[in-house]
Amino acid sequence: MTRVLHILDHSLPLHSGYAFRTRAIMHAQMKLGLDVRGITGLRHTKDGPDREEADGLTFHRTRGEISGPAGLREWREISALADAICALAQEWRPDVLHAHSPAMDGMAALRAGQRLGIPVVYEIRAFWEDAAVGNGTGSAGSLKYRLTRALENHVVGQADHVVTICEGLRTDLLARGFDAGKITIMPNGVDLSLFGNPVERGDALARALADELSLGTGPVIGFIGSFYDYEGLDDLVSSMPRLLERHPEARLLLVGGGPMAEAVEAQALASSARHAIRFTGRVPHEHVDRYYALTDIMAYPRKKSRLTDLVTPLKPLEAMAQGKLVAASDVGGHRELVTHARTGVLFTPDDPAACAAALADLLDRRGEWEAIRGAAREYVAEHRDWARNAERYQAVYQRVIGPVPTRHAGAAA
Template sequence: MTRVLHVLDHSLPMHSGYTFRTRAILKAQEAMGLEVRGVTGQRHTAPTPADPEVVDGLTFYRAGGAPGGLPLVREWAEVSALAERIVELAREWRPDVLHAHSPALCGLAALKAGRRLGIPVVYEIRAFWEDAAVGNGTGREGSAKYWLTRVLENDVVSGAHRVVTICEGLRKDLIARGFAPEKLSIMPNGVDLDLFGDPLPRDAALAAELELGDGPVIGFLGSYYPYEGLDDLIAAMPAIVARVPDARLLMVGGGPAEAALRAQAQGSPVAGAIRFVGRVPHHQVDRYYSLVDVVCYPRKAMRLTDLVTPLKPLEAMAQGKLVSASDVGGHRELVEHGSTGTLFPPDDPAGLARALADLLASSGGWVSRREVARAFVREKHDWARNVRRYLPVYQALLPNHQMPSIAA
């Protein structure tokens, strides 16, 4: 049985889009017949009761320690600690391939360990982290740190035997940097339909508790980062309520922009139509999805959102929800206007309001739209199917290994 060791920034039991994608990949690979484990670096900050630690049936090893010291020295110490843990684990467990996931520090650790062990390395890019830092407000485009992060990313892409990206936008950007297209593959974001494929009926008690009324509910469920454009969604609510008086906005989640968004909502002339819930346990998220008619993703236009496809719209489609999203590159890979969702101009509260009010006023077509979107997820973004895309990548590096049947 082929063994794959996934090299990770962090993992379950921490909750993030990163850890949920990792969980889905490892679960689907196990179901397909691969033997998988994960190892995390020092940025995994959850308490570790045991090493290895088994979470949700998956086995994770930890590098241990905490990052510290001066910049650059600190990051190199992180890489070295993770590389040593990979080597130690590999000599015991004997993986056939190291599958590192961004950021570049994980890739550098895998390359360092892979060279010592003679094990091939696959590097998977979920986002360019210099652009993510700009989007999160923790970095500045064009700064020394921005360019250093890009240089490190390029070094890892050059050193890896094969590279996987989550979408066409990232792949095209790498090709523009001069990397060979045949080295690059795409593993798109997906949905574990065992978790998201069976929507709950509307939770009437929860709707009453939140005083949502009987009108249509617009929702956002996720992290509150500046690049998500949630300020535009709140700014659009007066115009939406003017056309659809019973409309409500339900905000579920939290993050760096939360305080500013709550203050903006409190000052809105339709403050009574906006509900903030805060973060909820992951196993209860589907209760809140059950209350929402239209899920809205008003991401700002920038490199991060143009290049990277988000996961949340796919989860919403799987939940049988209508999806509306800003017309940025990452959304266009997932949302076909008028078919799987509704696109509106980014950074434009008035355009957002018109699109959502029009959608709320045309409920007669909702059923067919939901069915088209759910079929799209089942056919194009079901992890049980998508995970097979890894097999040709591994097979190219391990030609003498018997891989599970792609048709299985």
């Protein structure tokens, strides 16, 4: 049985898109017969034991405190994670180290892999220098941006194989001169065992929630996710007065939180459409399906940027699996997921009027809703179900490992 150690920034029981993709990958690999565990670096800040079970998965934690000036601190962080990987490998002998971005995890895996003689697969979920620009913690072209990019290039160059979550990231790596044969796409997917059985709006809890939020008879436009600037929620709020001109009973339901939450709420309060906008704040992940049940259209008005053009988000796929209509801005990451007028609709990014028109037009086309929802659900089931996508990892592992060595009876379990 192939043993895979996933090297992670953070994991369950913390909740994030990053942690949920990891959970989906590891569960799908276990179903395929792989033996998997995870290890997190020092940025996993939730208290817990050194070896922690979460949702049927095993995670090991790196311990320690790192100080020092920027640059040296990150280098020490890499060293601490590499040492923790090597220590774990003495007890639980992995066949492959599967590191997930950021590049610091990849660098720690390379160090450990060299010491242990174990191949390294490096998976890029986003270029973190671009993510920092997108969430307001960095600036394009800064020293930190250039250093992060240089570290990424080094890890990609040294890893035995590289995985990206979408074509946008792969194309960017090819433009940097990396070998196409070394890079495999492992697209974002949905665990249909979790999202494939949506709650109906008529469910008693969903009805009570709708009454509590005063959503009326709808229609309801929804957004569920993190409130970052690049998500374009300010454009969505700005679109509401125009949408109400054509559909006066429409409501906007915003579920989640993040750095832009206060600004977006203040904008909504100042809007002529404030009576039609609802905020819930963050909600427990196990209750998210109830909020999906309240919506007719899920809106994803991402702003156009290098980040949103290169990276595919997970939330539109979850919405499709939930049987919801999807309206998304026409950026590269969305174009990889949504076929306009077939599995959803696309509209001009950074343009509230275009967003309002797309939503209103879709609301006018109720007779087409069932076909659009069916096509979207079929697309997810055929191309984005983790139960299928995870099979691609096996080919990657076999390529870098070769024949899996037979374990001796005394090998650590």
